[in-house]
Amino acid sequence: MTSPYAQDGFRVGFDWGPVGAAVVAGDIVAVVDVLSFTTTVTVAADLGIDVYPYRWRDETAVAYAEQYGATLAVGRSAAGPGQVSLSPATIRSVTGITRLVLPSPNGSTISKQLSDSGTTVIAVSLRNRQAAADWVKEQGAGRRVVAIASGERWKDGSLRPAVEDLWGAGGFLSALRTDNLSPEARAAVAAYDTVAGDLPRQLHECAGGRELTQYGYPEDVAIAAEVDQSRSVPVLRDGTMFVST
Template sequence: MNLEHRQLEYGLRFDWGRAGAEAIATGVDLAIVVDVLSFTTTLSVAADAGIEVFPYSWYDESAADYARDVDAVLAVRRSVASEGQISLSPKSIRDSERPRRLVLPSPNGSTIAFALAAIVPVCVGASLRNASAVADWVVHEHGSRSRVVIVASGEKWPGGELRPAVEDLWGAGAVIEALIEAGWNGSVSPESRMAADAWAAVSDSIEDRLRDCASGRELIVLGFPHDVAIASELDDSDTVPVLEDRVFRAQRTGRRLNKLRAHR
């Protein structure tokens, strides 16, 4: 990989997937993972409920072993979840008895967060639900010149190759715009500016755009329209899931959410 691909000269960097995350994570203060449909949206709903979330790469026997080791409930596959079981569906958390601890596997956002935990000082989960809260927290806790990487998780093609997912581009752009509005004033990579421009183009119609994009249509066809609706709850959450010792714990800002509610 060429050195230029690492965006090292910029304080705010953006790339896709696990390989992109690992490429741009050198020398940063924190990483922000975005997986709108659905890992980081579900993570934000869990954080709102006070649930500690352990990311994990995929559903297999090792996931069950891991859940036992950390004394947590293991989320099941969304396609086989029955009533009362928690899965990658954010609605399942709202509809179920809330555990104290949850192992939440996914092949994209969760896998990337799990990998980043070993190479960056701090990893945060962001979605459209908490984009402004995350931005406020970053500036307040790490400063206006902190070095930040934002990773759009994307999806996988059947062969395992990265499929860029437009909803994650929008989510990353929402965080980037919110960071700048919150007072972050470091150097911004062209890749990051592109994501912010993509968000600006759809921010006034995000509910419709999420329903119409490929990932949104897929979830609706599979019977999960409420998951798409929850993902479009723009800035409804003031919780910031921060990955510490392999577990996401909620930090709360309150400032941005209260400001938004005051104008509704």
């Protein structure tokens, strides 16, 4: 019996976090982590940098970066001159990097999880939501498309639905311009449509935007609000790295 949570019977679906990604399967899955994993991936892709997603920033991440001859991103607060972190602003300020290991407990973790299932994984943010939708449509009809909003985590480890990821997923799904959406996908599109004309301000005012601004990273929020400014579509290849198509 098909799970009632799988949104079966619809060509386009939507859900939240690692658990939702495991339940709502798709031939192509857009992982959305606006503040900041997928935004940072699109900024890197614009600059020709391949991104290797990794869950934790620990000794295993160091070894992983060495294995691929890649730079390991440091923590946001630890980034000094010439270093990169999950902050997209740091990607724009450095030169000479062609491969980057980017740890992230949300978007990166979900991307790795999905790649192990054999699905095609793309990184989607507000910056490339139209380009990603155009790429999906070029792949041909008949493929099931799912958007997964990564969300954040409360201190107890439970999922905190992040409205910026709902908007990013909804913006991508809206750009697909299809009526064959699950009710969950329709709700995401409706959420995006509500704020589409006021996104930069709304992104700064939402909890995630206020958090980054409070910690001293308002530029990261501004970059995330660059709606449709990127034509890069990062696709996860062989479960290891995002490369731009």
